[in-house]
Amino acid sequence: MLVPKDLKYTTSHEWVKLEGDVVRVGITDYAQQELGEVVFVELPDLETYLEQSSGLGIVESVKSVSEIYAPLSGQIIEVNNELANNPQLVNQDPYGQGWLVALKVDLKGDRHELDSLIDSEEYQSRSDGATA
Amino acid sequence: MTKKGRQTPLYAEHLASGAKMINFHGWLMPLSYRGVSEEVKSVRKKAGLFDLSHMGEIKVGGKEASSFLQFVTTNDLSRLAPGQMQYSFFLSSEGTVLDDFMLYRLAGDEFMAVVNAGNTEKIFKHLQRQRFDKVELANLTENLALIGLQGPNSEKIFREVVEEDLDGFKFLHSKEFRVAGEKALVSRSGYTGEDGFEVYLDENKAPKVWRAIMDAGRPLGLEPAGLGARDILRCEMGYPLYGHEWDETITPWEAGFSWAVKLNKNFLGKEALLEKKGRISQTLAAFVMKEKAVPRTGYLIKDDPSTRTSAELSRKPSGRERKNIGRVTSGTFSPIRGDFIGMGYILKDFARPGEIISIEIRGKLMPAEIVRLPFVKPHLRK
Numbered sequence: 001m002l003v004p005k006d007l008k009y010t011t012s013h014e015w016v017k018l019e020g021d022v023v024r025v026g027i028t029d030y031a032q033q034e035l036g037e038v039v040f041v042e043l044p045d046l047e048t049y050l051e052q053s054s055g056l057g058i059v060e061s062v063k064s065v066s067e068i069y070a071p072l073s074g075q076i077i078e079v080n081n082e083l084a085n086n087p088q089l090v091n092q093d094p095y096g097q098g099w100l101v102a103l104k105v106d107l108k109g110d111r112h113e114l115d116s117l118i119d120s121e122e123y124q125s126r127s128d129g130a131t132a
Numbered sequence: 133m134t135k136k137g138r139q140t141p142l143y144a145e146h147l148a149s150g151a152k153m154i155n156f157h158g159w160l161m162p163l164s165y166r167g168v169s170e171e172v173k174s175v176r177k178k179a180g181l182f183d184l185s186h187m188g189e190i191k192v193g194g195k196e197a198s199s200f201l202q203f204v205t206t207n208d209l210s211r212l213a214p215g216q217m218q219y220s221f222f223l224s225s226e227g228t229v230l231d232d233f234m235l236y237r238l239a240g241d242e243f244m245a246v247v248n249a250g251n252t253e254k255i256f257k258h259l260q261r262q263r264f265d266k267v268e269l270a271n272l273t274e275n276l277a278l279i280g281l282q283g284p285n286s287e288k289i290f291r292e293v294v295e296e297d298l299d300g301f302k303f304l305h306s307k308e309f310r311v312a313g314e315k316a317l318v319s320r321s322g323y324t325g326e327d328g329f330e331v332y333l334d335e336n337k338a339p340k341v342w343r344a345i346m347d348a349g350r351p352l353g354l355e356p357a358g359l360g361a362r363d364i365l366r367c368e369m370g371y372p373l374y375g376h377e378w379d380e381t382i383t384p385w386e387a388g389f390s391w392a393v394k395l396n397k398n399f400l401g402k403e404a405l406l407e408k409k410g411r412i413s414q415t416l417a418a419f420v421m422k423e424k425a426v427p428r429t430g431y432l433i434k435d436d437p438s439t440r441t442s443a444e445l446s447r448k449p450s451g452r453e454r455k456n457i458g459r460v461t462s463g464t465f466s467p468i469r470g471d472f473i474g475m476g477y478i479l480k481d482f483a484r485p486g487e488i489i490s491i492e493i494r495g496k497l498m499p500a501e502i503v504r505l506p507f508v509k510p511h512l513r514k
Contacts, residue, residue: 036152036360037169039472040424041467058494060426062168062465063360083422 001127004095008071008114009123012067015095016071016117019109023072026099027059027090029129037063038090041083043101048076050103052113057100059090072113074103084093136160141277141335145342149356152153157250159186162358169467171361172368175466176508179283181345188252189272189332192243196266201243204262205235206384206401208394212237217304217319219392222247222255223401225326227408228376231255235433236306236319244272244317248374262377262400277338281345281473282328282365283353283513292330292348293341294318296407303327303514312344324362325369325510367464367473370418370505371414376429376461377416379477383408386477387416414458418475418507419491419500427463427474427491427500432456435482436490436497457482460491466507473507474500 001031003009013031024083032038042058050056050070057068079101083089090098107114118126137160146153151162162183164171165282174180192201202209207220213236222230231251236244247255256271263269281290293312301307306319314337333341347352363373374380377387383405384393393405421427435457463474470508474491482489485504490497 036164037167042427062364063163065426065428 001033001124002095003120003124004072005120007095008117009120009121010069010071010117012069013025013070013127014068015022018120021105022102023074023076023105023130024099024102025071026094027068028123028127030096031066032091032098033064035059035064037062038087039088041080041090041100043083044076044081046076046079048070050074050076052116065125068100071092071117072077074105076101077104078102135170138186140183141338142175142183142185142279143215143490145339146183146356151356151358154359156186156278156359157248159249161186162356163458164358164360165356168358168360168364169215169430169465171355172355172364172394172467173356174353175283175326175357175361175365175447179281179285179349179355180344180357180361181349181354182280182326182357183342184278184280185276185335185338186249186437187273187278188245188247188249188255189276189278190245190247190252190256191270192245192259192267193241193270193273194267195241196264197241197243198265200267201235201264202397202399203264204259204400206399207235208395209235209237210397213429214239215305217306217321221389221392222258223384223399223405224380225401227383227401227403228380228404229374229375229382229384230258232372232374232378232514234321236317238306238317245279251374254453255268275335277333277335278507279331279333279338279345280322280328281331281349281354282322282324282357283326283354285354286326286328286350287411287513289345289349289352289354293344303512312341314341316341320513323367323369323371325371325506325508325512326365327511327513362461364464366465367462367475368466368468368506368508369510370475370507372475373462382477383412385409385412386414413479414477415483416461417458417502418473418474418505419489419502420507421472421474421491422499424472425491425493425498426465426472427460427476427498429460429462431460431463432492433458433460433476434490434492434497436488436499439490439499440463440490454490457489468508478502 040060146162154163205220280404316333458478460476
C-alpha cells in the first residue's frame with residue numbers, strides 16, 4: 001500500500017495535496033484496492049462550492065459504489081475529465097493521473113479545517129488496522 | 133484476516149493465489165484474484181477455474197425417490213435419464229420459489245440436487261418435512277468439494293487430467309471420472325454460458341485436483357476466477373440468481389421460466405401457481421444503460437414520459453408523472469460489451485424490447501433500453 005509522505009489524508013480515504021490555496025483531491029491506494037476495478041466516476045460541476053465532509057462525488061467499482069467527501073471546504077476549480085473515458089486511472093495511478101478534483105480553499109478562514117486532516121504516518125497505521 | 137466464515141477445502145489455495153476473500157452466505161469465498169474484469173475475459177476467451185464448494189448438495193435416494201421428487205419439484209423427471217441433469221424449482225405451497233437448482237439423476241432411484249449456498253439448510257429441512265416413507269435424504273455439502281472449469285479451452289484442459297474419453301459427453305450430462313487420479317462425479321455444465329465441467333469430489337482430494345487442473349491449464353490461459361467474475365458472467369447471459377431474480381415472493385411465471393414447470397404432473401405449489409398464472413402484472417426484463425452508471429440491485433425503475441418516442445406516446449398517452457414501474461434485480465458493468473447491463477422486474481406494458489425506461493440512480497433518472505437476452509452470445513456444447 002502506497003502512502004506518499006507529502007500528502008495529507010482523511011479517515012474516509014481521500015488524499016489532499018496542498019498547492020498554495022488550491023488543493024488537489026483523490027482517493028488513496030488503499031481505497032482503490034478495497035473498491036476494486038473502478039468503472040465510473042461522477043464528479044461535481046466546476047464552480048460548485050462544497051462544505052467540508054459534504055459529498056464530492058461517486059466512485060463506482062465493479063462490485064460497489066462509494067461516496068467521496070470533500071476533505072476541506074472550497075470551490076471546484078478543476079475536475080479530472082480524463083476519468084470519464086478512463087476511470088481505471090483511479091486504480092492505476094491513484095496519486096497521479098487518477099486525481100479527482102482541485103478545490104480553491106480559504107486557508108485563512110478555514111485554517112482549523114486543516115487540523116482535521118491526518119498525516120501519512122497516522123493514515124498508514126489506521127489503514128493497516130483496517131486491513132488486518 | 134479478521135473475516136469469519138466457513139472455509140472450503142480450497143481456502144489455502146485461494147490465499148496462496150492472492151485472492152480477495154468475502155463472506156458469501158456464511159462461506160469465505162474468493163471474490164477475485166487478478167481482477168474481476170480480467171477474470172471474466174479469461175473465462176470468455178480461454179478458461180477460468182472456480183471454487184464452488186459452498187453450493188449445497190443433497191442426495192435423494194430410496195424406492196420412492198423419483199415419485200417424491202416428481203412431487204416437490206416443477207420439472208419433469210420422466211424426461212430425465214440416468215446420467216442427465218435438469219434445471220428445476222422447489223416451490224412453496226403458494227407457488228413461489230424456495231430455490232432454483234440443478235437435479236442430477238445419478239441412477240434410477242438415486243438423485244442429487246445442487247442448491248444455492250444460502251438455501252441449503254432451508255431446502256434440506258423442506259425436503260425432510262415433505263419426505264415420503266421410502267426416501268432417504270443426505271446433506272453432502274460438508275464433505276463435498278465442487279470445482280468448476282469454464283471457458284472455450286475447458287475441453288482441451290480437461291483432457292489433460294482425465295483418462296476417460298470426452299467424446300459424446302454432452303452438455304447437461306454427468307458421469308463418474310477419475311480426475312488427476314481421484315474419483316469424481318463430473319457434469320458438463322456451468323452457469324457462465326461457456327463450455328465447461330463441474331467436478332464434485334471428496335474435500336480431502338480437492339486441493340490436489342485443483343492444482344492439477346491449474347497446472348494443466350496454465351499453458352492454455354487458465355486462471356482462477358472468483359465470485360465477482362461468476363456474477364458478471366451469469367448476468368451477461370441473463371441467468372437468474374436466487375436472492376436477486378428469485379425469492380419467496382416470485383413465481384417462475386414472472387421470470388419467463390414456464391419451460392421448467394411441467395403442468396402435466398402434480399406437484400407442490402401447482403394449485404397456487406395455476407391460480408396466479410393469469411394475474412401476473414410484472415415480467416423479468418433485461419436492459420442496457422444509455423449512459424455510464426451501474427444499475428444496482430434494488431434501484432427503482434420509473435417511467436419518464438419525456439423519454440417517449442411519438443409512437444409510444446400514441447400508445448401510452450399518460451400524464452407527466454414519473455411513476456414506479458419496477459425494480460432492478462441485478463446490474464453490472466459488462467467487461468465484454470464495455471457497457472452497463474441490468475435485469476429487473478418491470479410492469480409488462482413497459483417491458484418490450486426497444487422501450488426506454490429510467491433507472492433512478494442517486495436521485496437522478498438515467499435512461500436504459502429494454503433488450504432481448506442474452507447480452508453476450510453463449511458457446512455451449514449441446
